[in-house]
Amino acid sequence: MSEPTAITLTIDNRTLTAHKGQTLLEVARANGIEIPTLCFLEGLSPHGGCRMCIVEVEGVRNLPTACTTPAEDGMIVRTRTAQIEAQRADILQLFLSEHTSSCLVCDEKTECKEFMPTIRKAGVTTGCRYCPKDGQCELQAVTEKMGITNIDYPIAYRGLRVETEDPFYDRDYNLCILCGRCVRMCQEVRTANVLAYKNRGRKAIIGPAFKRTHLEAGCEFCGACVAVCPTGSLREKARAWEGKPEREEITTCTFCGVGCQLRLLVKGDRVIGSLPAEDALVNRGQLCVKGRFCNTELVNGHQRIRNPYAMEGDIPKEISWEHAAALAAEQLSVCAPEDFAMLASSNLCTEDLYIAQKFTRVAMKSNQVDTTARTFYGGAFNAYLDLMALGVPLSAVHEADLLLAVGLDSRFGRSVVGVALRGAVKRGAKVVSIHPRSHSYSLFADPWIQPRPGEEAGILEDLAHAVKAGESSPNPEVDRAAQLLKAAQRPIILLGSEFMQYTSASRVLDAVRALARALGAGVMPLPPQNNLQGSLLAGAYPELLPGGAALADAAQRTRMEAVWGAGLPTELGDWNAWSLPEGKRTKVLYLLGELPPQGPKPADFLIFQNIYPPAGFSVPDLVLPAAASTEVDGTFVNGEGRIQPVRRAVAPPGNARPDWEILCHIARKMGVPGFDFKNVTEIREEMAHLIEVYREDGEEDGARRPRPYSGTGRLSATVCPLPEVSGAGEFLLTVNAVEHIHRGFPLSAWVEGSKALLTEGLLEINPADATEAGICQGDSLAVSVGNIEHVWPAKLFRDQPRGTLNASLREWATFSPNPLPVRIRKAHV
Amino acid sequence: MGCDTRTSTSAAPAEYRDLFQEFKGQEGELITILVRVQERFGYISEESLKQISRFLKLSENQIFGVASFFSKFRFDAPGTTSIKVCMGTACHVHGGSQLSDAVGWRLGINFGQASRDGRFDFQRVNCIGACALAPVVVVNEQVHARAMVTSMQELLESHE
Numbered sequence: 003m004s005e006p007t008a009i010t011l012t013i014d015n016r017t018l019t020a021h022k023g024q025t026l027l028e029v030a031r032a033n034g035i036e037i038p039t040l041c042f043l044e045g046l047s048p049h050g051g052c053r054m055c056i057v058e059v060e061g062v063r064n065l066p067t068a069c070t071t072p073a074e075d076g077m078i079v080r081t082r083t084a085q086i087e088a089q090r091a092d093i094l095q096l097f098l099s100e101h102t103s104s105c106l107v108c109d110e111k112t113e114c115k116e117f118m119p120t121i122r123k124a125g126v127t128t129g130c131r132y133c134p135k136d137g138q139c140e141l142q143a144v145t146e147k148m149g150i151t152n153i154d155y156p157i158a159y160r161g162l163r164v165e166t167e168d169p170f171y172d173r174d175y176n177l178c179i180l181c182g183r184c185v186r187m188c189q190e191v192r193t194a195n196v197l198a199y200k201n202r203g204r205k206a207i208i209g210p211a212f213k214r215t216h217l218e219a220g221c222e223f224c225g226a227c228v229a230v231c232p233t234g235s236l237r238e239k240a241r242a243w244e245g246k247p248e249r250e251e252i253t254t255c256t257f258c259g260v261g262c263q264l265r266l267l268v269k270g271d272r273v274i275g276s277l278p279a280e281d282a283l284v285n286r287g288q289l290c291v292k293g294r295f296c297n298t299e300l301v302n303g304h305q306r307i308r309n310p311y312a313m314e315g316d317i318p319k320e321i322s323w324e325h326a327a328a329l330a331a332e333q334l335s336v337c338a339p340e341d342f343a344m345l346a347s348s349n350l351c352t353e354d355l356y357i358a359q360k361f362t363r364v365a366m367k368s369n370q371v372d373t374t375a376r377t378f379y380g381g382a383f384n385a386y387l388d389l390m391a392l393g394v395p396l397s398a399v400h401e402a403d404l405l406l407a408v409g410l411d412s413r414f415g416r417s418v419v420g421v422a423l424r425g426a427v428k429r430g431a432k433v434v435s436i437h438p439r440s441h442s443y444s445l446f447a448d449p450w451i452q453p454r455p456g457e458e459a460g461i462l463e464d465l466a467h468a469v470k471a472g473e474s475s476p477n478p479e480v481d482r483a484a485q486l487l488k489a490a491q492r493p494i495i496l497l498g499s500e501f502m503q504y505t506s507a508s509r510v511l512d513a514v515r516a517l518a519r520a521l522g523a524g525v526m527p528l529p530p531q532n533n534l535q536g537s538l539l540a541g542a543y544p545e546l547l548p549g550g551a552a553l554a555d556a557a558q559r560t561r562m563e564a565v566w567g568a569g570l571p572t573e574l575g576d577w578n579a580w581s582l583p584e585g586k587r588t589k590v591l592y593l594l595g596e597l598p599p600q601g602p603k604p605a606d607f608l609i610f611q612n613i614y615p616p617a618g619f620s621v622p623d624l625v626l627p628a629a630a631s632t633e634v635d636g637t638f639v640n641g642e643g644r645i646q647p648v649r650r651a652v653a654p655p656g657n658a659r660p661d662w663e664i665l666c667h668i669a670r671k672m673g674v675p676g677f678d679f680k681n682v683t684e685i686r687e688e689m690a691h692l693i694e695v696y697r698e699d700g701e702e703d704g705a706r707r708p709r710p711y712s713g714t715g716r717l718s719a720t721v722c723p724l725p726e727v728s729g730a731g732e733f734l735l736t737v738n739a740v741e742h743i744h745r746g747f748p749l750s751a752w753v754e755g756s757k758a759l760l761t762e763g764l765l766e767i768n769p770a771d772a773t774e775a776g777i778c779q780g781d782s783l784a785v786s787v788g789n790i791e792h793v794w795p796a797k798l799f800r801d802q803p804r805g806t807l808n809a810s811l812r813e814w815a816t817f818s819p820n821p822l823p824v825r826i827r828k829a830h831v
Numbered sequence: 832m833g834c835d836t837r838t839s840t841s842a843a844p845a846e847y848r849d850l851f852q853e854f855k856g857q858e859g860e861l862i863t864i865l866v867r868v869q870e871r872f873g874y875i876s877e878e879s880l881k882q883i884s885r886f887l888k889l890s891e892n893q894i895f896g897v898a899s900f901f902s903k904f905r906f907d908a909p910g911t912t913s914i915k916v917c918m919g920t921a922c923h924v925h926g927g928s929q930l931s932d933a934v935g936w937r938l939g940i941n942f943g944q945a946s947r948d949g950r951f952d953f954q955r956v957n958c959i960g961a962c963a964l965a966p967v968v969v970v971n972e973q974v975h976a977r978a979m980v981t982s983m984q985e986l987l988e989s990h991e
């Protein structure tokens with residue numbers, strides 16, 4: 003790049019140097035000259051719509067807008083003359099004449115702020131505190147700065163209906179000043195293209211096509227538009243009336259393996275909101291709906307468990323921590339190694355998971371500790387680990403010239419990757435997508451190969467052949483994709499989880515690996531579990547030791563025995579996470595951030611440690627309240643192998659405690675040495691002896707460097723143990739594991755808004771098929787093969803291909819093989 | 832009946848393939864394509880929007896934004912809105928004829944006519960058996976109770 007040409011110009015009688023290409027606004031701001039703006043926002047293209055930033059340029063007729071006018075050599079500019087001020091005041095009054103303006107020009111305004119003679123709630127109801135943005139509104143700030151106290155124009159309030167039908171945020175376009183920030187955010191930055199200007203003149207308004215809701219229009223609920231709205235027009239449902247946050251904490255989102263950096267907004271001892279951090283490494287100022295909205299709601303639920311409790315007969319009775327630890331210790335001390343099992347969540351911090359396996363191995367002398375990732379990846383787990391070893395960092399998306407996405411939909415999860423992916427097309431890269439349904443970037447994918455469920459492994463194998471041997475495929479789209487792949491200089495393969503529960507999942511992953519090898523392409527596994535890598539590196543699996551080494555790894559065992567000062571159990575044991583859906587019972591089952599299975603009680607003594615009570619499943623004997631991700635310090639290892647810090651922003655509710663602390667307490671109560679940690683830093687110090695990546699990055703925050711997965715151990719048979727059935731039927735059923743899960747709970751269990759977005763427990767069917775079968779939204783639909791039958795509520799979904807059905811289930815193992823031909827009928831319950 | 836299945840089967844994609852033949856699939860062709868679609872189908876339907884979206888790789892929302900800027904594009908099928916103003920005794924007493932006048936004025940036609948653009952079909956009817964709700968106006972089989980002259984404008988606009 004050549005040096006920008008230096009220029010000299012005069013603004014408000016000051017001679018300033020700038021460089022060509024800067025706008026007048028940029029030059030003014032760089033030199034501390036204030037020009038009021040409304041529609042301008044750094045990072046978005048200048049719009050020149052609000053005309054607040056008008057300035058006078060000698061020799062130029064009219065008053066140009068500073069945000070769109072390039073600075074020229076020798077320009078003489080004035081930013082505040084009487085004429086400019088008068089015009090700005092006029093423009094502002096015109097805005098205000100359409101706007102509910104009590105918070106701007108009310109006579110009582112000053113009094114109200116100081117003494118609040120009207121109680122606020124009444125004010126809200128009666129309309130004078132109409133807008134939740136009061137005190138944080140840019141329109142208000144500009145109005146005050148310009149000293150406008152009167153509106154000389156006739157009031158032209160539009161009286162539009164406030165749009166509240168979508169989850170997470172509301173829209174009151176009566177407050178909208180058509181600055182277009184939301185539109186530019188949605189189109190330029192997010193490339194979601196949901197928002198557009200509609201109509202014109204007095205009827206101009208912002209929104210999606212027709213009268214569609216945002217949900218219908220493909221919105222990702224990323225909340226980026228809400229965050230840039232200068233007025234109260236776009237408002238978060240949950241945060242609307244919270245007022246200004248008192249402080250911010252930077253932490254990491256724990257809702258998927260991307261690990262976005264968050265700015266938590268805190269007021270008092272509560273997280274009131276969550277915004278993206280301008281993090282250059284991972285999310286680059288973007289979030290998905292989970293990090294932006296679900297997070298806050300999940301940690302704030304009033305049903306959070308606050309105190310330990312035990313069952314006395316049928317009645318839960320709150321007890322002290324001492325009592326709870328004693329109760330657990332009493333049961334555990336007499337429990338044989340083979341009778342104990344611990345199921346941990348891969349959403350927990352690595353420190354918690356490390357303590358969980360140490361507890362199992364040292365205190366219980368057992369290897370029966372596992373996570374639900376085993377059931378999620380099923381028979382493809384080892385193949386997935388092999389792919390993680392080829393992992394490339396997220397930044398590769400920004401550099402690749404071809405992106406092959408396999409089974410990835412980024413609408414409600416990992417949407418930051420979707421943004422990068424669509425952005426890649428804008429900069430000229432190619433996107434090839436293999437996905438059975440239309441998804442968040444199908445318009446951008448060329449080609450989008452749409453397999454019938456079950457065909458994707460074959461397609462990927464064809465693709466690999468076509469690339470390697472130059473054999474052509476009968477499918478012209480596969481051929482075209484192969485040509486593109488071969489021509490690419492820097493291809494990468496992104497891996498979503500659409501096919502992960504299919505019987506052919508390991509074939510899909512093997513084909514991905516073959517393809518990656520043939521192309522020399524990096525693979526980007528995008529695990530939905532934020533700490534999948536950390537759980538492996540912590541050794542929270544029967545077959546794996548800390549560092550991801552195999553259970554039999556002699557060197558690692560010697561190291562561990564030295565560090566722990568204890569002998570290690572050698573028996574693998576015959577319990578793992580599959581034992582639960584199989585209905586196998588143990589003496590003591592410790593659920594660490596997981597839920598008991600549906601069906602009969604899985605253990606004689608059930609310990610349940612989580613943030614919410616286990617509604618609806620078998621009743622635990624002991625319930626221990628855990629702290630949520632915004633209430634603990636720790637780290638996790640994201641999909642790229644980066645150690646991401648989680649920071650405590652607020653105190654946990656009631657007597658809830660971090661997971662590791664509870665486990666250590668119980669171990670001490672049992673009289674087991676080696677659990678005297680005072681904080682997570684001490685745990686990390688010990689981990690550093692056994693886990694290489696933690697050795698390098700032991701100190702707080704570390705280098706946050708990505709690394710391909712390095713664990714050498716592999717899991718033993720992890721295949722779904724369901725017996726295969728063969729079926730006939732006109733519909734092809736696929737079953738997916740719910741990926742929007744946190745600590746065992748589907749998000750829709752505790753996050754109201756997510757119910758509209760996520761489809762846990764529903765059967766998706768094409769509306770045309772539904773009509774033929776006489777089925778309406780929400781009807782019970784019986785799906786049968788042979789004499790097995792399951793009934794789920796129907797969800798009519800336009801993107802579900804005809805002749806196929808899809809169910810997302812927490813306990814997904816219902817039928818095997820997957821996909822499976824089935825018959826359907828309307829169930830009359 | 833009974834549930835909204837939101838599928839649109841108005842035109843086979845083959846018709847669109849035909850229509851798109853003369854275009855390259857570039858963003859700049861949007862307006863011309865919209866004009867062709869409206870010539871062909873009389874309006875821009877949800878299905879049209881979907882097909883144009885796939886062809887030009889623009890979102891349906893973006894296309895709608897552009898199309899709605901121009902008043903010549905319309906988004907519902909022409910001639911489909913039927914307006915019936917009740918002239919039965921109860922409705923008459925409650926001002927049915929004023930309503931009828933208001934509709935006539937607004938559409939620039941008399942009862943029994945269709946509006947010039949063919950979008951409205953305006954009729955007077957006799958008692959429809961909803962006297963308790965008088966005066967009533969029936970728009971596309973939907974009964975609007977206690978209609979007022981002032982609300983007529985809005986009602987018509989919402990079907991424009």
Ligand code: SF4
Nearest residue numbers: 188221222224225227
């Ligand atoms: S939430 Fe995101 S996707 Fe939805 S309209 Fe706003 S910016 Fe666009």
Ligand code: SF4
Nearest residue numbers: 178179181182184231
């Ligand atoms: S909704 Fe907000 S951001 Fe969007 S145009 Fe209106 S004022 Fe601007």
Ligand code: SF4
Nearest residue numbers: 255258261262290293
């Ligand atoms: S993409 Fe993943 S890490 Fe980022 S906000 Fe969403 S859930 Fe959190």
Ligand code: FES
Nearest residue numbers: 041050052053069
């Ligand atoms: S800030 Fe320049 S026109 Fe709006």
Ligand code: FES
Nearest residue numbers: 919922958961962
């Ligand atoms: S007179 Fe109008 S409904 Fe009966």
